[in-house]
Amino acid sequence: MSTNTKILTQEFEYFAPKTLEETLGLLCKYKDKNTKILAGGTDLLVKMKTINLNVDYLINIKDISELNFINTDGGLKIGAAVPLSHIERVGKVKEKYPALYEGIKSMAAIAIRNMATIPGNICNASPAGDTIPPLIVYSAELKLVSKRGERTVQVEDFITGVGKTIIKADELVTQVNIPEINNNSGSAFSKKSRVKADIAKINLAIWLERDGNFCKYCKIVLGSVFIKAVRAKKAEDLLREQIVNDDLFIKVAKKASEEIKPIDDVRSIAEYRTDLAQVMVEDSLKLAWGRAGGEL
Amino acid sequence: MEDYIVELTVNGERISSPVKPEESLLKFLRRNGFTEVKCGCEKGECGTCTVIINKKTVKSCIMLALQARGKEIWTAKGLEKQELGRKLQESFVNTGAIQCGFCTPGIIVTAKNYLDQNPIPDKGEIKKAISGNLCRCTGYKKIVDAIYAVAVENQKSI
Ligand SMILES: Cc1cc2nc3c(=O)[nH]c(=O)nc-3n(C[C@H](O)[C@H](O)[C@H](O)COP(=O)(O)OP(=O)(O)OC[C@H]3O[C@@H](n4cnc5c(N)ncnc54)[C@H](O)[C@@H]3O)c2cc1C
Ligand code: FES
Ligand code: FES
Numbered sequence: 001m002s003t004n005t006k007i008l009t010q011e012f013e014y015f016a017p018k019t020l021e022e023t024l025g026l027l028c029k030y031k032d033k034n035t036k037i038l039a040g041g042t043d044l045l046v047k048m049k050t051i052n053l054n055v056d057y058l059i060n061i062k063d064i065s066e067l068n069f070i071n072t073d074g075g076l077k078i079g080a081a082v083p084l085s086h087i088e089r090v091g092k093v094k095e096k097y098p099a100l101y102e103g104i105k106s107m108a109a110i111a112i113r114n115m116a117t118i119p120g121n122i123c124n125a126s127p128a129g130d131t132i133p134p135l136i137v138y139s140a141e142l143k144l145v146s147k148r149g150e151r152t153v154q155v156e157d158f159i160t161g162v163g164k165t166i167i168k169a170d171e172l173v174t175q176v177n178i179p180e181i182n183n184n185s186g187s188a189f190s191k192k193s194r195v196k197a198d199i200a201k202i203n204l205a206i207w208l209e210r211d212g213n214f215c216k217y218c219k220i221v222l223g224s225v226f227i228k229a230v231r232a233k234k235a236e237d238l239l240r241e242q243i244v245n246d247d248l249f250i251k252v253a254k255k256a257s258e259e260i261k262p263i264d265d266v267r268s269i270a271e272y273r274t275d276l277a278q279v280m281v282e283d284s285l286k287l288a289w290g291r292a293g294g295e296l
Numbered sequence: 297m298e299d300y301i302v303e304l305t306v307n308g309e310r311i312s313s314p315v316k317p318e319e320s321l322l323k324f325l326r327r328n329g330f331t332e333v334k335c336g337c338e339k340g341e342c343g344t345c346t347v348i349i350n351k352k353t354v355k356s357c358i359m360l361a362l363q364a365r366g367k368e369i370w371t372a373k374g375l376e377k378q379e380l381g382r383k384l385q386e387s388f389v390n391t392g393a394i395q396c397g398f399c400t401p402g403i404i405v406t407a408k409n410y411l412d413q414n415p416i417p418d419k420g421e422i423k424k425a426i427s428g429n430l431c432r433c434t435g436y437k438k439i440v441d442a443i444y445a446v447a448v449e450n451q452k453s454i
Contacts, residue, residue, distance in 0.1 A: 038360075045320075045359070108428065115358075
C-alpha cells in the first residue's frame with residue numbers, strides 16, 4: 001500500500017522492557033548511541049516524523065508496572081508511565097493541586113492525554129509545556145535513576161533551555177514527587193492559546209500561602225515567554241510578606257509583565273504577550289488568593 | 297530492521313502479523329484491511345485516525361503498531377456491532393452530520409467512547425469531547441446535534 005504523507009522513514013530497534021532493572025540495563029548499554037525513551041510518544045513520534053531526529057534504539061516504558069502508580073499519601077507521587085488522563089481523575093489533584101489539574105486539562109484533547117505523560121512533557125522541555133509552570137510552583141521534583149544510582153532534581157533546575165535538560169544519557173525519570181500542600185495556600189493556572197487545547201501563547205501558574213490578610217510566600221511562573229518557564233522573582237518579592245489588596249495585585253502583575261522577555265513567534269508577538277501577561281497574572285493572583293480563603 | 301510479530305485483536309478479531317518497528321498503528325490497521333481508520337495529518341492533530349485501545353481513545357498515527365501488542369482495538373466499523381455505535385451511525389445519517397465523510401469514523405469512535413463514560417452530556421461537553429477531531433466540511437453544528445440526539449435518547453432510557 002502506498003502512503004500519502006509523513007511516515008516514520010527511519011529504521012530503529014524497539015524494546016519494551018517489563019522491569020525498571022531491564023530498562024536501566026538497556027539505557028546503560030546504548031548510552032553512546034541515539035537512544036530514546038518512548039513514553040506516550042505524543043512529542044517523540046511527531047518529531048521523528050516531522051524533523052530529522054535520528055533514533056537507533058527506542059525503549060517503550062509504558063509496560064513497566066513499577067512506573068505505573070499514583071501515590072497520594074503525603075503529597076503526590078506519580079510514576080513515569082501514568083497517562084495524563086489518569087492523573088486528572090485523581091480527586092486529590094483537583095482539590096489540592098488545581099494549577100496542575102487545570103494545566104493538564106488545558107492540554108490537547110482526551111485522545112492525546114490518554115497517552116501523554118508528565119515526564120514526557122518535562123523532558124521534551126518546550127517553553128510552552130503546560131505541566132511545567134504548575135510543577136515549578138508546587139516545588140515538584142523528579143527522581144532520576146540509572147545503573148550508577150539515583151538523584152532527585154527540582155523541575156525548576158531540570159530544564160535548561162529549549163529542548164534541553166540536565167538528564168544524562170543513561171538516566172530515566174522514574175517519578176514526579178510533589179510535596180504536600182498546606183491548607184492556607186491557593187493556586188491557579190492560566191493559559192491563552194489560539195483555540196482551546198492549542199499550544200500556549202502564554203501559560204502561567206501561581207501559588208501563594210496566606211496568613212490572615214498577609215501573603216506569606218508566593219511563586220509566580222510563566223511559560224512561553226523565554227527559552228524555558230521562568231519565575232517572576234521581582235514580582236514575587238513585591239508580594240511576599242505584604243498585606244494583600246487589589247492595588248498590590250495590580251502592581252505585582254505589572255512587575256511580572258515587565259520582568260519577562262517574550263519574543264515574537266508564529267503564535268504571538270512580544271508586545272501582545274507582555275500586555276496579556278499582566279492581565280493573566282492579576283486574574284490568577286485573585287483566583288489563587290480566593291482559593292487560599294483570602295478576601296479582597 | 298528485522299520484523300517483529302504483533303498480536304492483537306481488532307473489532308474482536310485476532311490478528312497476528314509481522315511488522316517493522318517504524319510502522320505506525322494507523323498504517324498497520326490500514327494494511328490489514330481496516331481502511332475505515334483514516335489518515336489525515338499523520339501527526340496527532342486531526343483525529344481522523346482515532347481508535348479505541350483498551351477502552352480509551354488514542355490517535356493511531358502517533359502510536360507504533362508495536363505499542364499495541366496484546367491490546368484490544370475497536371475501529372468505527374467494529375462499533376457497528378455495539379448498540380451505541382449503531383445508534384451514533386444512524387443519528388449521523390439522520391441529522392445530516394456527514395458531508396465528505398472523511399472525519400466521520402474518527403468522530404464516531406471519539407463520541408462512542410465519550411458517551412460510554414458520560415451517557416448524558418450537554419452540547420458544550422460534547423464540543424469539548426470532540427475537540428481533537430477536525431472537520432473541514434460541516435462546521436460541526438450537525439455533528440454536535442447528531443451526538444446530542446443520542447444523548448437525549450440515552451436520557452429517556454434511563
Ligand atoms: C495534537 C497535540 C496537541 C498537544 N497539545 C499540547 C498542549 O496543549 N500543551 C502541552 O504542553 N503539550 C502538548 N502536546 C505535546 C505533548 O502531548 C506533551 O508534551 C506530552 O506531555 C508529552 O508526553 P509523552 O509521554 O507523549 O512524551 P514522549 O513523546 O514519549 O517523550 C517526549 C520526550 O521525553 C523523553 N522522555 C519521556 N519520558 C521519559 C522518562 N521517563 N525519562 C526520560 N526521558 C523521557 C522522550 O525520550 C522524548 O524525548 C501536544 C501534542 C500533540 C500531538
Ligand atoms: S492522522 Fe492521526 S491525528 Fe491526524
Ligand atoms: S464531513 Fe468532511 S471533514 Fe467532516
